[in-house]
Amino acid sequence: xxxxxxxxxxxxxxxxxVAAVVQALITVRIKNKTTTGHxxxxxxxxxxxxxxxxxxxxxxxxxxxxxxxxxxGLTSLNMxxxxxxxxxxxxxxxxxxxxxxxxxxxxxxxxxxxxxxxPQDPAQNRNYLAxxxxxxxxxxxxxHNEMVSQYFGFNLAERYLPMYAILKYKMLGDxxxxxxxxxxxxxxxxxxxxxxxxxxxxQKDAVSRGxxxxxxxxxxxxxxQMRYVKDLCAKNGSKLICVHTPLxxxxxxxxxxxxxxxxxxxxxIPYIDMHRNTIPDSVVYFSDMLHLNETGATRFCKALxxxxxxxxxxxxxxxxxxx
Amino acid sequence: MLFNSSEFFIFLPIVFFLxxxxxxxxxxxQNIMLLGASYFFYGWFDWxxxxxxxxxxxxxxxxxxxxxxxxxxKKKLFLWLSIFNNLIxxxxxxxxxxxxxxxxxxxxxxxxxxxxxxxxxxxxxxxSFYTFHGMSYVLDIYRGNFKxxxxxxxxxxxxxxxxLLVAGPIERASHLLPQITTSRKFSYAQGVxxxxxxxxxxxxxxxxxxxxxxxxDDIYKNYHTYSGSTVALGAIYFSFQIYCDFSGYTDIALGxxxxxxxxxxxxxxxxxFSRNIAxxxxxxxxxxxxxxxxxxxxxxxxxxxxRAKAVRNTFIIFLVSGFWHGANWTFIVWGGIHALLFIxxxxxxxxxxxxxxxxxxxxxxxxxxxxxxxxxxxTLATLxxxxxxxxxxATSFAILKQMTVNFFHVPALKSFMLFYVAPLVLIDWxxxxxxxALAFPRNRALRYITYAVMFVVxxxxxxNNASFIYFQF
Numbered sequence: 001x002x003x004x005x006x007x008x009x010x011x012x013x014x015x016x017x018v019a020a021v022v023q024a025l026i027t028v029r030i031k032n033k034t035t036t037g038h039x040x041x042x043x044x045x046x047x048x049x050x051x052x053x054x055x056x057x058x059x060x061x062x063x064x065x066x067x068x069x070x071x072x073g074l075t076s077l078n079m080x081x082x083x084x085x086x087x088x089x090x091x092x093x094x095x096x097x098x099x100x101x102x103x104x105x106x107x108x109x110x111x112x113x114x115x116x117x118x119p120q121d122p123a124q125n126r127n128y129l130a131x132x133x134x135x136x137x138x139x140x141x142x143x144h145n146e147m148v149s150q151y152f153g154f155n156l157a158e159r160y161l162p163m164y165a166i167l168k169y170k171m172l173g174d175x176x177x178x179x180x181x182x183x184x185x186x187x188x189x190x191x192x193x194x195x196x197x198x199x200x201x202x203q204k205d206a207v208s209r210g211x212x213x214x215x216x217x218x219x220x221x222x223x224x225q226m227r228y229v230k231d232l233c234a235k236n237g238s239k240l241i242c243v244h245t246p247l248x249x250x251x252x253x254x255x256x257x258x259x260x261x262x263x264x265x266x267x268x269i270p271y272i273d274m275h276r277n278t279i280p281d282s283v284v285y286f287s288d289m290l291h292l293n294e295t296g297a298t299r300f301c302k303a304l305x306x307x308x309x310x311x312x313x314x315x316x317x318x319x320x321x322x323x
Numbered sequence: 324m325l326f327n328s329s330e331f332f333i334f335l336p337i338v339f340f341l342x343x344x345x346x347x348x349x350x351x352x353q354n355i356m357l358l359g360a361s362y363f364f365y366g367w368f369d370w371x372x373x374x375x376x377x378x379x380x381x382x383x384x385x386x387x388x389x390x391x392x393x394x395x396x397k398k399k400l401f402l403w404l405s406i407f408n409n410l411i412x413x414x415x416x417x418x419x420x421x422x423x424x425x426x427x428x429x430x431x432x433x434x435x436x437x438x439x440x441x442x443x444x445x446x447x448x449x450x451s452f453y454t455f456h457g458m459s460y461v462l463d464i465y466r467g468n469f470k471x472x473x474x475x476x477x478x479x480x481x482x483x484x485x486x487l488l489v490a491g492p493i494e495r496a497s498h499l500l501p502q503i504t505t506s507r508k509f510s511y512a513q514g515v516x517x518x519x520x521x522x523x524x525x526x527x528x529x530x531x532x533x534x535x536x537x538x539x540d541d542i543y544k545n546y547h548t549y550s551g552s553t554v555a556l557g558a559i560y561f562s563f564q565i566y567c568d569f570s571g572y573t574d575i576a577l578g579x580x581x582x583x584x585x586x587x588x589x590x591x592x593x594x595x596f597s598r599n600i601a602x603x604x605x606x607x608x609x610x611x612x613x614x615x616x617x618x619x620x621x622x623x624x625x626x627x628x629x630r631a632k633a634v635r636n637t638f639i640i641f642l643v644s645g646f647w648h649g650a651n652w653t654f655i656v657w658g659g660i661h662a663l664l665f666i667x668x669x670x671x672x673x674x675x676x677x678x679x680x681x682x683x684x685x686x687x688x689x690x691x692x693x694x695x696x697x698x699x700x701x702t703l704a705t706l707x708x709x710x711x712x713x714x715x716x717a718t719s720f721a722i723l724k725q726m727t728v729n730f731f732h733v734p735a736l737k738s739f740m741l742f743y744v745a746p747l748v749l750i751d752w753x754x755x756x757x758x759x760a761l762a763f764p765r766n767r768a769l770r771y772i773t774y775a776v777m778f779v780v781x782x783x784x785x786x787n788n789a790s791f792i793y794f795q796f
Contacts, residue, residue, distance in 0.1 A: 001343060001509045001511075001514075003511055004509070004511050004514045004515065008518070011771060011774065011775075014771075015775055015778065018775075132786075155329060156329070157329050157332075163782075164782060167779060167782040167783045168782055168783070168785050168786050169786060170783060170786070172783075
C-alpha cells in the first residue's frame with residue numbers, strides 16, 4: 001500500500017508541478033493581451049479611451065475604432081464578444097473596464113432584439129457559447145477576477161487545478177499562438193472577411209424565433225437592468241448611448257424590433273436605429289444574417305459617425321469631418 | 324454520480340481512504356461502508372429510486388432463504404415468485420408504456436379504439452442490472468450452486484457495489500459473493516492494474532466515444548443531407564462510439580473494483596477483432612450474453628437438442644437480449660439480425676469455431692483470411708447497430724437506404740477516423756492478448772510519460788461530461 005500511495009502521489013504531484021509551471025508561463029505570455037479577440041477584459045490597462053463599445057458579437061464585428069478615430073476624433077475600445085447576448089455580461093465587461101481604465105466619456109451599447117436574447121438571469125448562465133474564451137481567467141482568479149468566475153460558474157477544479165480550465169476548454173493552442181488575438185489588436189475589432197453564403201430561410205428561422213416574445217415577457221427586468229447600466233455610467237461620468245446595428249432586412253421584418261427603442265425612450269437613453277437605410281440588403285456587406293463583414297462594418301461605422309442623432313448624442317465633442 | 328464527473332474524483336479517494344485506512348481491520352465494517360458509499364453513489368443520480376433498489380434487494384434476499392429452505396414444490400414456487408417479482412419491477416418501469424402502446428395499436432388495427440394510460444415515469448438507473456443480479460442469486464440457490472448468504476449487508480453489497488451498479492458487468496453470486504464475504508488484502512499489482520484500467524477506460528470514454536458522439540448524432544439526425552459514404556462512416560463511428568462508451572465504463576468499473584480488492588467479471592474482449600458473429604458474442608457484453616446463456620438458453624435445451632429447437636432457442640435468446648436493451652422494436656430487430664447471422668454458424672457447426680485465444684495471438688499481424696473475416700464481422704455488426712441507434716424502424720431503413728446513395732463519394736467528416744478510430748484500433752490491437760493487463764511501456768520514464776499524456780488528452784476532451792449510453796438500459 002505504501003509503495004502504491006507513494007508512487008501515485010509522486011506522479012500526481014509531478015504532474016501538478018509541471019502543470020503549474022506551464023500555467024505560469026502561459027499567464028506571463030497572455031497577461032494584458034487577448035488570445036482570441038474575445039478575452040480582452042484586462043487589455044491596455046491604464047489607457048484612457050473616449051468610447052467603450054459593449055455588446056454581443058454584433059458589437060464585436062461592427063464597431064471599428066479606426067473609423068471613429070478618423071471620423072469623430074474619438075479613441076475607442078471594442079469589448080463586444082461573441083455569444084454574450086445579455087445585459088449582465090455587458091455589465092461584467094463594463095465593470096472590468098472601470099477596474100483597469102479611467103471611465104470613458106461614452107458607453108455605446110448595441111441594443112436590439114437580435115442581441116438581447118440570452119438569459120437575463122446570471123444564475124441560468126451555465127453553458128454559454130463563449131465560456132471557453134474566458135477559461136484563462138478561471139485559475140486562481142485574482143480578487144477582481146472573481147466576477148468572471150462567478151459569471152461563468154467555473155467549478156473548483158477549473159479554479160484551483162493548474163492548466164485544467166485551459167485544457168478543458170481547449171484554449172491551449174490559442175494561448176500559445178494568440179493568432180486571432182493579434183488580428184484583434186491590429187484592427188481593434190473582430191473583422192469578418194468574405195461575403196455571406198448562408199441559407200437565408202434557415203437562418204431567419206433560427207434567429208427570429210421567439211426573440212420578440214422573450215423580450216416582451218422580460219421587458220420589465222430588462223428595463224431595470226438597462227436603468228442600472230445607465231446609472232452606473234452616469235455615476236462614472238459616462239454617457240450611455242444605444243445603437244441598433246444593421247441586420248439583413250428579412251430578420252427585421254419581425255414585429256418587436258421597435259421594443260428596444262421604446263425602452264430607451266422610456267429611460268431617456270439616446271437610441272440610434274442604424275438598421276434602416278444604412279446598409280443595402282446585399283450579401284456583399286454581410287458575413288451572415290446578423291453580422292456585417294469588413295466592407296459592411298466600415299460603411300456602417302461611417303454612416304453612424306455622420307448620423308446627426310449620434311453626433312447630437314456625442315454633444316460638442318465630435319470632430320466635424322467632411323464625409 | 325458519473326464516473327467522468329468531478330464529484331467522482333472526490334468520492335473515490337474518500338471511500339478508498341476509509342476502506343483501507345480507517346476500516347482495514349474488519350471486512351464487515353468495510354462492507355457496511357461500501358454499502359453506504361454505493362447508496363450515496365446511486366442516490367447522487369436520483370435519491371427517489373433508492374427505495375426501489377433497497378426493496379428489490381430485500382425481496383431477493385428473502386427469496387434466497389425461502390428457496391433454499393423450502394420443500395421441492397415450495398422451492399419452485401418461490402423461484403417463480405422471485406423471477407415474477409423482478410420481471411414485474413423491470414416490466415413496470417421499463418416496458419409498461421411499450422406494451423400498452425403496442426396493444427392499443429394492435430386493437431386499433433382490429434377496429435377497437437383503445438386509449439392507453441401511459442405512465443410519465445423516469446426509468447430507474449441500472450434497473451436492468453440490479454434485477455439481473457438478484458435473479459441470478461436466487462436461480463443459483465435454486466440450482467444448488469450456492470447457499471443463501473446470511474448477512475444482509477454482504478448480499479446488498481453484491482447487488483449494488485457502486486462500480487457495477489448502473490451499467491454492470493452483471494455479476495454472479497458465485498463469483499462476487501465469496502470475495503465480499505472474505506477479507507481483502509491490498510495488492511500493489513492489483514492497484515496499479517486498477518488505475519491503468521481506469522485510465523484506459525476514461526480515455527476510451529472521454530476521448531473517443533464523446534468525440535464521436537456529436538458527429539454520430541449529426542449524421543444520424545441529418546442523414547438525408549449526407550452522401551451514402553458519409554452515412555456509412557457515421558455507422559462505423561457509432562460502432563466505435565458504443566464500444567468505447569460501454570467498454571470504457573466497464574474498464575473504469577473493473578479498475579475501481581480492483582482498488583478495493585475485488586475482481587469483477589470480464590465484459591469485453593476486443594469484440595471487433597472477432598472472426599464471426601458467434602465469436603463477437605463471446606467478446607461483446609460477455610456478462611449479459613453468458614447470463615442469458617446460463618439462465619435461459621441452456622435451460623431451454625441450448626444447442627444440444629434438435630436443430631429446430633436449437634434455432635428456436637437461438638432466436639429466443641437474441642430477441643430477449645435485444646429487448647433487454649430497451650422497449651423498442653429497433654432493439655428487438657437488432658437482436659433478430661444477430662440471431663439470423665448466428666443461425667447459419669449454428670447449423671454449420673461453426674458457432675464454436677473460435678472459442679480459443681484472440682486472432683493472431685502469437686503473431687503480430689492477422690492473415691489475409693483472418694482480416695477478411697474480421698472486416699466482414701465488423702461490417703455485419705455495424706449494419707445491425709444502425710437499428711440499435713435509430714429511434715424507430717422507419718429511420719433505420721431510411722438510413723440504410725441513404726447509404727446506397729453516392730456511396731463511392733469521398734465521405735465528409737473522415738478526419739475523425741484518422742484522429743480517433745484508427746489510433747484506437749491500433750492500441751486495441753497492441754493490447755489484445757489480455758484485456759486486463761494493459762501493455763504499457765516497460766521503460767519507467769516512457770510509461771509515466773504515457774500516463775501523463777493520456778491524462779492531458781483526457782482533460783482536453785473532458786468538456787462534454789456526457790452520460791454513458793448503457794445507463795439508459
